[in-house]
Amino acid sequence: MKITGVELRRIAMPLVSPFRTSFGTETARDVLLVRVVTPEAEGWGECVAMAEPLYSSEYVDGAAEVIRRFLLPALPPEVDAHAVGRALEPVKGHRMAKAAVETAVLDAQLRAAGESFGRYLGAVRDRVPCGVSVGIMDSVPRLLDAVEGYLAEGYVRIKLKIEPGWDVEPVRAVRERFGDAVLLQVDANAAYTLADAPRLARLDAFDLLLIEQPLAHDDLVQHARLARRLRTPLCLDESIESAAHAAAAIELGACSIVNIKPGRVGGYLEARRIHDLCRAHGIAVWCGGMLETGLGRAANVALAALPGFTLPGDTSASRRYFATDVTEPFELRDGHLDVPTGPGLGVEPLPEILDEVTTSTEWIPL
């Protein structure tokens, strides 16, 4: 495919309620969308970088800059999704920026070929079970109300965000109120150190599916030490930036479960490699989320339909975060989302809504 040009579009998406994690509170999503234009088709890629470099070192202004200044100029005249990764390899890091470019090219390529993301990636299901990520709240009663609402909507798994001072008590309260049958897990976003191992071991009493990323992203060795001190399975998110990281983590015994976020690992092709590697090693994977709009969500749902995704993902319905999505909203049916079947992402931005939320556009001819 020959790329005519690329549009970088920034949109501002208010959240339906603040989302607090151990590293900060999000009240709106500042999203960078990449639209690749070719003579045959257009393709969309949603960059998952947040406004500030708190989840990881990437942030949305930086992603836009690296895309316009280094990534787009590095693309060859004729390109397909596999060629994007090879062409961008000399640029170190910036995986969220690279993922957005590769996804847009893959979407254009698949739309031109009439093939869906799910079919291309190897989906084996037509719908996926959905979990929901529940932020840190001001009080336990508020948390219980939120969890009750999500369970009533049909979510099949609850993930509680935790941090030192908000861990054992909220988990105990949720277990006591909703019972042992609820699939429950926690995510610390790297807020603990190995010295907190005794505290984290107290979570073993609550039969959690997993503890996600308790320690720093660059500390596989200490995660391996911690894993040996916990009965609860350890899952890595921030630590796994590539298939090579996943291989190292598995070899070290740093995790027994991996959260796969395509944006964090540089795109859907690397995400699939991690899935394949984990599957071969008997490591369960599930699809993470970065508060994506319908565009990013569509591709995540397709990925989550691969055979190794044996745990429910953070693939929530659009309304979990947005009153109005930029695509037709993803809606939960019986705790599941349908895998889109149309060409490419299988969803389109709704032009009027997209224009309403757009804060800037930039056209870059190639």
Ligand code: SMG
């Ligand atoms: O899309 O439902 C979602 C977000 C799920 O908790 C979620 N994501 O560490 O897994 C994670 C966080 C990262 C984003 S927090 C602002």
Ligand code: MG
């Ligand atoms: Mg996480």
